[in-house]
Amino acid sequence: MQPMWWGRPEDGPMTWDVLVRRAIRVAVLVFLAAGVLVIETRHWAPHRSVPAVILLGLSVVGMLLLWPMRRGGGRYVPVILLVTAALTVALGILTPETIGGLFLFLPVSVAAIRWRIDASAAVVVGIVVCYVGGTWLVWHQWPGWWLLGGLAGSYLGGLLDHARQERVRQSAELLEQKQRAHAAEARSATLAERSRIAREIHDVLAHSLAALAVQLEAADALLGAGREEKAREVVRTSRRLAREGLAETKQAVLALREGASAPLPESLSALLAATAPAEAAAGENGRDERLRVDGTVREVPEEAGFALYRIAQEALTNAARHAAGAPVRMVLAYGADRVELTIRNDPPPAGSPASPAAAGSGYGLIGMRERLEPLGGTLEAGPRDGGWQVAARIPV
Missing domain, CATH: 1.20.1440 (de novo design (two linked rop proteins))
Known part of the structure; x- marks a missing residue:
């Protein structure tokens, strides 16, 4: 100024x-x-x-x-x-x-x-x-010329004092600007963390509670039709969904509180096993065989890991809803500067109805892209060989 x-x-x-x-x-x-x-x-x-x-x-x-x-x-x-x-x-x-x-x-x-x-x-x-x-x-x-020399010295001394005061003023302004910038960064970080917590809790609870609500409605309908044995089976499925939802909630809260979670390949393998336990088959490394890991496994940023996990969860939910009984495979690829997750399901078997347990949170492709945009990632989704494929890429 x-x-x-x-x-x-x-x-x-x-x-x-x-x-x-x-x-x-x-x-x-x-x-x-x-x-x-x-x-x-x-x-x-x-x-x-x-x-x-x-x-x-x-x-x-x-x-x-x-x-x-x-x-x-x-x-x-x-x-x-x-x-x-x-x-x-x-x-x-x-x-x-x-x-x-x-x-x-x-x-x-x-x-x-x-x-x-x-x-x-x-x-x-x-x-x-x-x-x-x-x-x-x-x-x-x-x-006397000594007086003129003294005036010159007095003027130079005043200029030095002026320069010193200008430096003090500029330093004070710079410090104030830095403080305002730090305050703005702190507010932005706080808002981002709140949004992240709200998003994680919403995804976990909405996914579990929506599926549980559908199961309970199905059980009520079966009881009204006198099919008690089938209703008991649906209630047992509801109990399993409630336990899985509670476990996912605890995992999300633990990760948000301590900044730690299971490695991404293990988390995706557990998600596959929980979504389609009838097709689960553990490989030599203890992971589900439907998950293929390419490249050298390494730690990825926490936000990137959460985003890929939730995208995989939503993709599996959509596959169960729209292609019940169709095989699902995942590929987790670690590149030099990015991590890519691909979820692909085959066409559903002929005449197979959508599973009532397939109700998801309605997160959809828009929600997936919203998760990736802050991280600089991209999402590709569309039909592939009669089935459906979702590919998410995040630079790391």
Whole structure:
């Protein structure tokens, strides 16, 4: 943010070093004023000393007004500074044999501290021109060159103080921006975690409770038709679904709380076995033979593992709903920079009805893509050789 031409960088908190600097300024001002008064008293000339004392008093008042003002001092700051500069120039011209010229250092340093370099340089050049020209016109002599060198040093010192205050201000703004960014990141992370928890609980409970509701409705219908044995079988299926849903809920809660879950191949193998236990067959590595793992198994990010697991769950639910009894196979492929999961079911056997246990959560393809989009993944789904195939890819 570019300061206004009379603006001074914001002061920091009132610390001991700020108090020391202000005390030094006041001490210098008092010392100079006392020196001018002492010299004028010893060489008193009413036509010169009276105006000099008046100019001295007004200059001191102007400096005392300027120093405490911060950037918020308003439009009066440039007016006071310019008037004080004119008073000190007049004092310097009127007292060439005393130390009155040293008062020129004060407005020069204040202009360098408070104003931008272009504005302060213009003020300093004006002060020097007016002082040198006024001294020549009044006394027909040039001022001491040591005084001009002192003005240059005072101006450079003010510029250094201005640069320091600008760095302090910029550092404070940068720190504030970083704090706001960290706060925004924390809020975003909190919202993302809440969304993730809500999504996981919804998927687990909706999947289990929907299937359980269908089973209970079927059992009620069978009891009404007097088919008690078939109703008992449906109730046993309902009990199994309730236990599986409880186990999945516990697994999801444990993973959300501790950030840990079973390796992805084992989780998918258990999901296959739970969805179609009649076709389950353990291979040599203990996994379901319907799951093929390509590439070197490695740990994947937790979000990616959850997304693939839920997509597999929904794909198996849809396969049971629309192709009951059809064989289902999975391929989990670990690539160099991605993980790909493919779920494929064959065409359903002729005349096989959809299983009442196949009711899912209605998550669908839209929900699958919503899971993959935040992770940069893609989803392909469609018919394949009379059956249906779902392929999810996530970069890791």
